[in-house]
Amino acid sequence: MDDEAIDILLIEDNKDDADLIKRALKKSQPGIQILHFDDGEQALDILFKKNGFSKSHDKLHLKLIIVDLKMPKIDGFEVLKAVKNNTTTQTIPVAVLTSSNQMQDIQACYEMGVNSYIVKPVDFEEFTKTIQEMASYWLDLNKYITNY
Template sequence: MNNKPILLVEDNADDEELTIHAFEKNRISNQVIVARDGVEALDYLFGTGAWAERDPRDVPAMVLLDLKLPRVDGLEVLQRIRADERTRFLPVIILTSSNEDRDRLQGYSLGVNSYVRKPVDFDAFIEAAGQLGLYWLLLNESPPC
């Protein structure tokens, strides 16, 4: 299994806790780095701001990206990820409560790998998060570096 960290970009503390719990319940042991807004996510990915000491070439295993974020929204984060050579092929999964056709279309137009609507039901969310982790960490074959 891919041992790189998972970047969870989520501003809702309850959804953050639920996602981490879902990974633990599904025995996904990767470290989860949490960014609570788009600026924090970009700082982590590109080694700037509070993450200036981090090597930006060391990309996470995947990014779970909420859309409705403070400071810089999720679609802008996705656009910047795809625009940079270091992160262009990084698996990005939009994990959001939005069911707007426009959000899905924009996400896929900007190169998201998957768009998952957060289930409202607790057990369904645990199952969905586990399946996401297992697919992207175990089954998916990333492009060569």
């Protein structure tokens, strides 16, 4: 990673989905900086400056965290819980982007403080449109203050 601020932290273990998400985000938000990890462990390391992610990643300035739920090592539930239970990161908006439409997953995420829960559309065009609308809302319309 270079010295540019990161706008979005994407945590998605499915390479195809991650590529589609990044492509849709860059198309709708030219110049956007995205940092992608395929598991929650690395994402938490960078957020909380552990395991070699200390000084080189001071300029995150995150506007949004997008996280899948079902991932290896540390899943999206644990990432969400860690982010929302830490006073430094709790104000960063978190959007869950998952294939799970199960009511217990939705409820658990909102109880942990998720800002948005989006079920991944199966249709390619709908998937792309959903990502672009999500980015437009969180990066253009939404106003927030972060301690991070």
